[in-house]
Amino acid sequence: MPEEGKWYVVHTYSGYENKVASNLEKTVENRQLQDLIQEIRVPTETVTEIKDNKKRxxxxxxxxxxxxxxxxxxxxxxxxxxxxxxxxxxxxxxxKPIPLTNEEVARLGVEKREVEVNYDVGDSVQIVDGPLEGFVGTVEEVDLEKNRVRVTVSMFGRETPVELELDQAETMD
Structure with missing residues (x-):
């Protein structure tokens, strides 16, 4: 039974993150070290840039x-x-490598944790975390892959779409 690994942060030359990750994956495979080095990640986010009036x-x-x-x-x-x-x-x-704490791992969103979603599009939900805590809105879209939900909230008489993590909203009782 392989031991459970901990997350460590490795410093690389800037711009070499993907190269280091792929070289490390190859080395792990070649040397059969999968029980010791279990996962390698380069944390990324998708951002919409507007350049020359084009969204990318x-x-x-x-x-x-x-x-x-x-x-x-x-x-x-x-x-x-x-x-x-x-x-x-x-x-x-x-x-000397210091492992990340469970809180840091959760905050970084490195490990996918399963979130039970008991609401669907069209349901009324209450926001239970974040700056809009206490607001009530209607679910517009649920994206389980990205752990996101879009909720329309009424603020100052206007309907405003808000992106939240799945566990930041709960169904109304």
């Missing part, structure tokens, strides 16, 4: 210069990650 969806790195690695820390796994070309070391005091 662009994928942008959330933390340029960093790669997140879920691994069981041993001398071997440390050595493999540390010696990937483009990697400058782990984030932590004197390059």
């Amino acid at each position: 969806d662009v994928e942008r790195k959330i933390f340029p210069g960093y790669v997140l690695v879920k691994m069981v820390l041993t001398d071997e796994s440390w050595y493999v990650v540390r010696n990937i070309r483009g990697c400058t070391g782990f984030v932590g005091p004197s390059s």
Whole structure:
């Protein structure tokens, strides 16, 4: 039974994040280290840019210069990650890797956690978290893949669409 890994932050040369991630994946595969180094992520977000009056969806790195690695820390796994070309070391005091806490992992949205959704398009929901906490709105769209829900809220006499995470809204009792 493989041990459960923890998430570590690896510092890379800027612009080398994807290269480091793919090289690390290849090394893990070649050396059969899947139980030690379990997951490798370059956190990105999709942003809509408007350039020359054209809208484009662009994928942008959330933390340029960093790669997140879920691994069981041993001398071997440390050595493999540390010696990937483009990697400058782990984030932590004197390059000693410090794992992310569960709260940090949740805040970064690195691991997908299952959210029970008991509402559907057209339902009235109450916003239970965030700046609009306490507001009531109508569900317009539910996107389980991206963990998002669009709710139309009445503010100052206007219907305003709001994007929320799925667990920020609950059905009205």
